[in-house]
Amino acid sequence: MALGKDYATQQCSIARALEVVGERWTLLVVRDAIYGVRRYNDFLTHLGIPRAVLSARLKTLTEEGILEKRRYQEAPPRDEYVVTDRGIALWPALRALAVWGHEQLMDHRLRHLRHVECGTELAPNGECPSCGTSVPVADVLLMPGTGLDPDPADPVSRALLKPKRLLEPIETGQS
């Protein structure tokens, strides 16, 4: 969003947050990172984002401490982008947006979130109704719902057709 000079005027933590994650595509990159996407090409094909924009977003998200660029092999040099605690802390905001988008704008549940310990579906506030506790992001199981394309083109969407834990790296299995 880059409210730029307006940030000083705004005196508001929402404006401050949007200053960092409010630009086009940014929250979707963070969502993917929490889903377990780590590699440039996976972000690229899953989001359908222009390369130049993806590079810019990964750069600012890394600079803001929301992602961490990490070398995962030396020859040839390959980096991956791993979501940090600061990025994981965005999960409640993303979940709230998903709840709103689903309730207000859509007709079926595309994905379900379950507590990996007990299998219970999470309440809208992110807590586990049967355990009565808030569930850490790493203990959330992401399940496919109805209305998903059964045969998507990109490998990330294909991987997400199976239940998986959040944060767990996605196996695109194409190399």
Added chain:
Amino acid sequence: MALGKDYATQQCSIARALEVVGERWTLLVVRDAIYGVRRYNDFLTHLGIPRAVLSARLKTLTEEGILEKRRYQEAPPRDEYVVTDRGIALWPALRALAVWGHEQLMDHRLRHLRHVECGTELAPNGECPSCGTSVPVADVLLMPGTGLDPDPADPVSRALLKPKRLLEPIETGQS
């Protein structure tokens, strides 16, 4: 944000939500509407947003059913924009963003949220710790915190220096 054609590709309620409220300024307009701002000039001066952009945002938010345009006097014709239930439903997402912005990016609390019934400060998840229930938006008391400019230029910021309930219309007292 207007992800445009990408919405069909995305199959995600977060993307769908950002399609509607992800554009620059949009969430700040909704925030102001929940704070009780209703009039064009108040949005304008409080946000420091260009007039053309404000007009565009009010138009799409009205079309999406997040704000409702309402005639409040006939001569001269004057309209105000009142947040609807669909807009109020964005409150958890806005609160989550505010929590993140405050925790990760700022040093002091600019505003506090209290339960109007009992005066208790709300937990990060939006519930009242002493009542143990989730607090309806209309029962949230917005309190000024430390680090706020004590003598802001615009009338909305001045009105927000006093505690007030969310949704309650802001009295700018300038007419």
Added chain:
DNA sequence: ACGCGTTGGTTCATTCACTGAACTCTCAGT
């Protein structure tokens, strides 16, 4: 040794959205 494929980028022309300033319109009050 040569070309091919993969990954992770950069560059660039075009299009699109945002910005700020100026202008418009309607009406009230004096």
Added chain:
DNA sequence: ACTGAGAGTTCAGTGAATGAACCAACGCGT
């Protein structure tokens, strides 16, 4: 008739997003 407030619209200039093309480092098969 003049002034002023509220709620916009119009428009030229700027900056960001887009999509396609290009680049580079390396691994591998032959």
